[in-house]
Amino acid sequence: xxxxxxxxxxxxxxxxxxxxxxxxxxxxxxxxxxxxxxxxxxxxxxxxxxxxxxxxxxxxxxxxxxxxxxxxxxxxxxxxxxxxxxxxxxxxxxxxxxxxxxxxxxxxxxxxxxxxxxxxxxxxxxxxxxxxxxxxxxxxxxxxxxxxxxxxxxxxxxxxxxx
Amino acid sequence: xxxxxxxxxxxxxxxxxxxxxxxxxxxxxxxxxxxxxxxxxxxxxxxxxxxxxxxxxxxxxxxxxxxxxxxxxxxxxxxxxxxxxxxxxxxxxxxxxxxxxxxxxxxxxxxxxxxxxxxxxxxxxxxxxxxxxxxxxxxxxxxxxxxxxxxxxxxxxxxxxxxxxxxxxxxxxxxxxxxx
Numbered sequence: 001x002x003x004x005x006x007x008x009x010x011x012x013x014x015x016x017x018x019x020x021x022x023x024x025x026x027x028x029x030x031x032x033x034x035x036x037x038x039x040x041x042x043x044x045x046x047x048x049x050x051x052x053x054x055x056x057x058x059x060x061x062x063x064x065x066x067x068x069x070x071x072x073x074x075x076x077x078x079x080x081x082x083x084x085x086x087x088x089x090x091x092x093x094x095x096x097x098x099x100x101x102x103x104x105x106x107x108x109x110x111x112x113x114x115x116x117x118x119x120x121x122x123x124x125x126x127x128x129x130x131x132x133x134x135x136x137x138x139x140x141x142x143x144x145x146x147x148x149x150x151x152x153x154x155x156x157x158x159x160x161x162x163x
Numbered sequence: 164x165x166x167x168x169x170x171x172x173x174x175x176x177x178x179x180x181x182x183x184x185x186x187x188x189x190x191x192x193x194x195x196x197x198x199x200x201x202x203x204x205x206x207x208x209x210x211x212x213x214x215x216x217x218x219x220x221x222x223x224x225x226x227x228x229x230x231x232x233x234x235x236x237x238x239x240x241x242x243x244x245x246x247x248x249x250x251x252x253x254x255x256x257x258x259x260x261x262x263x264x265x266x267x268x269x270x271x272x273x274x275x276x277x278x279x280x281x282x283x284x285x286x287x288x289x290x291x292x293x294x295x296x297x298x299x300x301x302x303x304x305x306x307x308x309x310x311x312x313x314x315x316x317x318x319x320x321x322x323x324x325x326x327x328x329x330x331x332x333x334x335x336x337x338x339x340x341x342x343x
Contacts, residue, residue, distance in 0.1 A: 010190075010194065011187070014187065015187075018181070019178075019179040020179060022179065022182050023179040039186065040186060040190055044190060044193050047194065095179070095180050096177040096178060096179055097177075097178045097180055098177075103173075103177060106174065107177065110174075121174070125171070126177075156170050157167065
């Protein structure tokens with residue numbers, strides 16, 4: 001099956017997916033290095049199991065799961081999971097190659113989005129996942145995914161009247 | 164029309180930062196390590212089967228074992244014969260077993276449409292009362308008392324109605340004792 005992850009074509013796939021995956025992982029990582037560690041672990045795990053590459057939802061779910069594990073590992077032992085997730089807002093925001101001032105404002109507005117809206121936006125815009133794939137990754141309904149996306153865009157539009 | 168097309172367009176213009184060159188090298192190394200572990204494991208497994216250096220074990224081929232087939236067929240035939248002989252032998256009547264008798268030969272006189280459907284006799288208690296010497300026999304007999312519950316069933320095939328009568332019964336049987 002040509003869609004299945006094999007040792008031969010991993011570089012091609014990774015080159016295509018890496019920027020989006022890294023952006024996705026950086027939502028939870030405390031540093032860019034942590035984000036790269038998360039992507040590395042997720043990608044290797046996904047590749048070793050020879051999953052279908054078309055199943056991108058599973059790949060992003062793996063990244064998310066490992067990222068949350070990273071967060072929990074860093075947290076104090078007694079800390080509960082909910083508190084670990086609450087820490088997400090203090091993490092490194094997604095980073096972009098900024099070309100002008102308008103883009104800088106856009107990125108700043110993006111950083112202010114609630115995490116649940118930002119992750120849907122990251123998956124939809126820069127990873128080109130469908131709402132069905134996003135829903136499967138986040139274990140939410142497609143309607144919820146779509147509405148989070150719309151809320152995110154509405155918030156950005158409100159905060160950036162010039163756009 | 165999508166109200167957010169402008170903002171979506173602006174967002175798509177943003178390019179995420181590329182991962183470091185080191186990341187791909189690390190992944191390559193990790194996947195290579197795994198592949199090497201796999202091949203080492205494979206080599207170890209192979210070495211276990213190699214009898215002399217450089218000589219690869221002969222590939223296992225499927226061979227039909229006629230002896231096993233013969234034994235199997237003989238066992239199957241014996242089993243079938245045994246089952247057949249068991250079926251042919253008349254069933255021994257034992258008082259301690261409950262059984263479903265064939266349809267009783269009598270019918271009700273109250274309703275001609277009801278036909279006998281079954282007779283069940285359940286022996287729920289048997290007591291050995293010891294030796295008994297009857298007057299008209301010089302041979303000792305063993306007296307066995309059995310408590311049973313008999314259930315008679317009738318059924319109307321046209322309407323599906325059924326009638327069931329159940330009653331307890333006691334049976335005393337004298338079994339001749341043979342001297343040894």
